[in-house]
Amino acid sequence: MKRTPGKSARTALTDNATGWLMMLPALAGLTVFVVAPFVLALGMSLTHLRMGSPLGAQFVGFEQYLRLLQDASFQRALINNALFALGVVPVQTLLALGLALALNRPLRGVAVFRTLFFMPVVFPMSLVAVVWILIYAPGPNGLLNGVLGALTLHHWQPRDFLHDPHLALPAIMLTSIWQGAGFQMVILLAGLQEIPRERYEAAAVDGAGPWQRFLHITLPGLRNPLIFVVIVTSILSFRVFDQVRIMTQGGPLDATTTVVYQAVQSAFDRAQAGRGAAMAVVFFVIVLAITLIQRRLLRTEREVR
Amino acid sequence: MRRVALKIIHYGLLLGAALVFLAPILFMLAGSLKPDARVLSEAGSWRALVPDGITLENYRAVLARTPFWHYLLNSLLINGLIVGLGLLINSLAGYALARLRWRGRDAVLGAVLAILVIPFEAIAVPLFYQLSLLGWRDDFSVQIAPFVANPLSIYLFYTFFLSLPRELEEAARIDGAGPLRTFFTVVVPNARPVFASVAIVTLLFYWGLYLWPLLMTTGPAVRPLPLGIATFFTLPPLHWGQILAFGVMMVAPVLALFLIFQRGFVRGVASSGLKG
């Protein structure tokens, strides 16, 4: 950032004090409520600390981490988080892209549809999860079972979605996609509207078909928002918690357990604060890795432009 | 002719998608309006979405069983302060990082970007421990203070201020205004979109917060709306109709805000993504 020449040294001095002054409230908040607990987590993760124990905390080195690496449930949680990301990120992004493309036309009623698709975003996840428990209700009385029964002319065998080891995670993924797709759609729609119309007109003059226009104009034009959407969704995939706690409690057979769910369960159900803290640290490392990859991608993108 | 056909297909697809998106919401609304026992027994038929006959009994029961208005006021107060204070201190920080030159700025910017990566879930356990040891719990402040300073908000403000043309500020500063005054008189009025989008994203995130207030508060005097649902969930027998009615009442304020300020809402969310 270059400063315009001709400013007095006095302004620079004022900026020095004012800069810190303006930064201070936020910095203090972040220090007390983010940095301090994170450092505390690092410390706790090296102990066997049990909440409220008169024994205090004993230093055990990396024991908690070694245990996590060998723990089948925790491995399962890592895999589930990855599966969740691998499933939700492409499906939700494609769905959002499709909706955005469909709405990016001068049609009557577009605003109404946009409102409808966005509406689930304003529902808190804890409420969404409760409603979807009923939607997934087992037996022919469940909404989804009923719909599938009607669509297949009653050839569908009603399932207990949330207790089926193969269906529970996809069920939670579907719930999350329903709740989140509208958010991404809006971002992509705004991106579409930033693409200059002239580019399409020029391409049409050159005889490019719709598919080619999509490949060569729309996709490159959407690159920035698309990367943003993909990154945010994959980070959120690792933060999945509310749905799991309310809908399946990690079951059946750990099919839906996640890293955050296990951390909260360790710390609050079993009072094992040390173990919970170690999980939180592992979680942080994963999210950090995703973010670093994001920075990389964004940087190359900026260079391209 | 082909155009009309395409249009019909287009609308058909949109309508189909809209129905899928709408069905769970309709299901919730319909369920809240019918007698408790029929919520689940009719869930497999089309009556799940269209009740025959409407009763407000569930809503009456919710109002009788929980101090709903009280919870609502608490939620409004808590979220209002998280959003309001957050806008103030995070925009100041974003501006200082984007426009002012001060010693240590680059280091602080780096730190904020690093903190951006730490999600609340990762620090919830130690933060809970830390605040509990300090004896700080069960009031409004413990539900607000941890969420006011927000690295994502700072980042959104920072990128927005970077993209703002500098001319206005420079004119103001040549006229002798200090950075603070420049910020409040020149920058803020030109930065409404980013304020709106930060406010919205913050509100969407914190309105439904459940676990934190559950653990950190005891008295109904300070508890927010989402905890009301615990009242229904933990007292068998389950009254699904009442649970759904409570859900409708819980989401109604945000939904109303959304429908009224739809354009700003959508634009705000969109710009939060584009600037990233």
Next chain:
Amino acid sequence: MRREPPVSLSRRAMLGSLAALPLAAMLGGCRSGTSKLSARKPTLEVWAHAGQVGERRTLVRLADSFNAGRRRFAVHLTLLPEGAYNGQLQAAALAGQLPDVFEFDGPYTADYAWMGQLQPLDELLPATLREDLLPSILSQGTYNKRLYAVGQYDSGLGLFARRDRLTAIGASLPTSPGDAWTVEHFEDLLARLAAATGNRPPLDLKLNYRGEWFTYGFAPALWSAGGGLVSRDTRPPHAGGVLDGSKSTAAMRHIQRWTAAGRVDPNLDDAAFTTGRVALSWVGHWEYPRYRQAVGRDLALLPLPDFGEGARTGEGSWTWGISAGCRHPEAAAEFLRYLLQTSNVLAMSGANGAPPATRSAVARSPLYAQDGPLRLYIEQLAEGYALPRPRTPAYPAITSAFQQAFHAVRDGAKVPETLHRAATLIDRDIADNKGYPNREAVRG
């Protein structure tokens, strides 16, 4: 009378200014509104779980009538939702903000006592009262030879049945825990009941419940098979060889067979028994008022099936303790004595159907007297059929591991591996905490 040492206040103020949120400190002041009662009388803070309607109303009424009496102290009752009740207590304990008197789930007595959060009650309650309490109440409240908690009621666990459904398939109903059905006979009856209703599930296991229910409700199956959660006679206890032993494994295999064969109603609406979908409901006393209203005289109470070594059942329920930080233990004890007056014990028992905690109340209870409809629970408690859940500070780890194992088994996991993993988790928690030595040993 919320205990707020000046230290924590100043620390909070410091933190507030650190965060540059003077408002926070100001808002913090609002909290005194929660405990604003009469300014003249000193007040005891009391926390309880928000149980079912009748239970809640009765407790509120008892607190009101206590306050109406001419006493030196008033009580201020706060009801907390049951879902995360223990988590909320742990948080308050950590913050040093437990109220003067609080209710908690019986098996957590050892945990709270070990953490030093409770005051012993031996000297606070008169001997006559302690002698009047049922032995199961005394043993539930005792840790390390001291009494730390007393409950107004115990609990009863069994099968509620629709008599006509069972007689229709020619089953004979056991009348005492001694002649409980064998588990094989029980499975045969389930098959016949299902056949009589077009293969609909005939059994409700309250799979819709959360948390502690699964340990309370199904540890008895393990005991009845000769197994258990952890060893009973060793100090510290261990789960290896017990929870994953052949007897516990056999019991859990039976339960898995029921769910796998489609004999168990998922009961999402908690109305499987009241609407007549199932003929049998495996549940505690708290459903008696609702079931009785729905089924009427056709309702029968039966012992749980015998898994091999005699019928077993659960005991223990919500209980009251005085926090270590309470500065007026005599006043708090006065409130507990009030709760334990025969008429008040009976009022609560009438509201929630639970077995009254004192002998004198049992004798006068229409539900539990000699020919009362719930007499079976008293027989179970008095004749050794009921067992307490493990009384150790490791209980949070034990119950969490067992609940997880139960759900895995329900969903079809391999039983031996599942139980072995749960046992390993428990034993590791015990080892991590050095076998949970007594506080005295810790200090010394």
